[in-house]
Amino acid sequence: MSQEERKLRRKKKKKWRLILIGFVFIYLFFRSTPSLFAIRFKTILPEKKIIEDKIQTEAIVVKKENLYRADGEGKIEIVSNEGERVARGTKVAKLTLLNDTSTLNQELGELDRKIDMLAKAEKDKLFIYDNEQKDISGENTLIDQSLESLRKKRQELANQIYSNIMNYFSKEAGILSFKIDGYEEIYSFNHKEDYNYSDFKQVADKQKIVKDNNHVKAGEPIFKIIDNFEWYMIIKLENIKDISPYKEGDPILLTGDQIEGELKGYIEKVNREKNKGLILCKFNSDFHNYYDKRHMKVNIIKYKHEGFKIPTKSIVEKDGIKGVYIKDISGIIKYKPIEILKEEDKVTYIKYGDKNNNIEVKGSDTPIKTVTIFDEILLNTINIKEGMIIN
Numbered sequence: 054m055s056q057e058e059r060k061l062r063r064k065k066k067k068k069w070r071l072i073l074i075g076f077v078f079i080y081l082f083f084r085s086t087p088s089l090f091a092i093r094f095k096t097i098l099p100e101k102k103i104i105e106d107k108i109q110t111e112a113i114v115v116k117k118e119n120l121y122r123a124d125g126e127g128k129i130e131i132v133s134n135e136g137e138r139v140a141r142g143t144k145v146a147k148l149t150l151l152n153d154t155s156t157l158n159q160e161l162g163e164l165d166r167k168i169d170m171l172a173k174a175e176k177d178k179l180f181i182y183d184n185e186q187k188d189i190s191g192e193n194t195l196i197d198q199s200l201e202s203l204r205k206k207r208q209e210l211a212n213q214i215y216s217n218i219m220n221y222f223s224k225e226a227g228i229l230s231f232k233i234d235g236y237e238e239i240y241s242f243n244h245k246e247d248y249n250y251s252d253f254k255q256v257a258d259k260q261k262i263v264k265d266n267n268h269v270k271a272g273e274p275i276f277k278i279i280d281n282f283e284w285y286m287i288i289k290l291e292n293i294k295d296i297s298p299y300k301e302g303d304p305i306l307l308t309g310d311q312i313e314g315e316l317k318g319y320i321e322k323v324n325r326e327k328n329k330g331l332i333l334c335k336f337n338s339d340f341h342n343y344y345d346k347r348h349m350k351v352n353i354i355k356y357k358h359e360g361f362k363i364p365t366k367s368i369v370e371k372d373g374i375k376g377v378y379i380k381d382i383s384g385i386i387k388y389k390p391i392e393i394l395k396e397e398d399k400v401t402y403i404k405y406g407d408k409n410n411n412i413e414v415k416g417s418d419t420p421i422k423t424v425t426i427f428d429e430i431l432l433n434t435i436n437i438k439e440g441m442i443i444n
Contacts, residue, residue, distance in 0.1 A: 096429035099361035117280035256348035
């Protein structure tokens with residue numbers, strides 16, 4: 054084969070190679086064209102959401118708690134259950150004392166002193182009656198009842214000292230708890246209205262649970278009875294302006310990780326301290342969920358709305374009105390105005406509108422239909438015009 058023929062053959066191969074590459078390029082271009090259009094006309098449906106305006110803060114639970122302390126050193130035996138609502142006079146615990154009964158003997162001596170004083174008062178009343186013939190029968194009855202009660206209590210105490218066993222009964226009805234956190238007297242129910250922002254301290258978790266057969270010392274708290282009908286929270290505010298719409302007596306709604314669903318209460322008092330503050334809130338329900346809590350992270354819900362969540366990048370402005378382009382069932386692009394509730398970085402929350410999905414629009418005398426749950430919202434708004442038809 055001559056050199057000329059070889060050159061001609063190479064040129065033919067090169068030509069066919071270029072033709073093949075051209076066909077592949079054209080094939081790939083037509084294959085990608087639908088994808089390019091699909092990306093351009095990508096749509097998304099609006100997502101139903103509950104939109105909240107909330108204040109994230111902290112609260113301390115203030116309860117009407119009556120602490121019961123050990124009258125001596127010994128071993129505790131628990132009779133009633135943690136978290137149970139007990140009636141007045143319910144036996145809660147029994148304390149088996151060690152040898153030291155000095156505290157009880159002191160209490161016995163105090164009872165003897167009271168009995169002597171009442172007995173002397175009774176004699177004095179009788180002496181007056183004999184000399185002046187005055188009607189004091191009612192007063193005598195009260196003295197007799199007090200003496201009888203004290204003598205009965207003295208006898209019980211003397212028997213307990215003798216047997217080295219102290220029985221503990223509830224003096225009031227309420228929720229029984231053996232969880233002692235040490236803040237029962239620091240955040241006292243009796244001083245609930247006096248706390249200010251500066252009194253709100255970080256509450257350390259130092260809760261102690263008194264268990265059956267625990268060894269306790271004299272004066273140590275062993276259980277408490279808590280009133281479950283009336284309880285409070287003091288809620289910290291870093292900026293008092295955050296609750297400017299609220300006033301004393303208004304309802305307040307709280308949520309949070311430690312709150313079951315929503316908790317509704319009422320504002321009893323607002324204490325201001327410069328630009329900060331503390332609000333006292335009263336509650337009268339759901340106490341069983343919070344009886345053993347002290348410090349909580351809470352959200353104050355200022356308002357709640359139902360609305361749609363849509364991508365912020367889909368929003369455009371037309372004639373000074375914000376809205377979105379949607380594709381209807383026929384593939385026709387339409388513009389719908391929106392009313393914004395809340396804006397975040399990449400998402401925006403908009404109103405549903407009324408029952409017919411209409412909203413008030415500036416410059417229009419009649420309400421205009423806004424986005425519905427079935428509208429396909431266009432994500433890419435570049436070169437999009439109302440009335441265009443897309444597949």
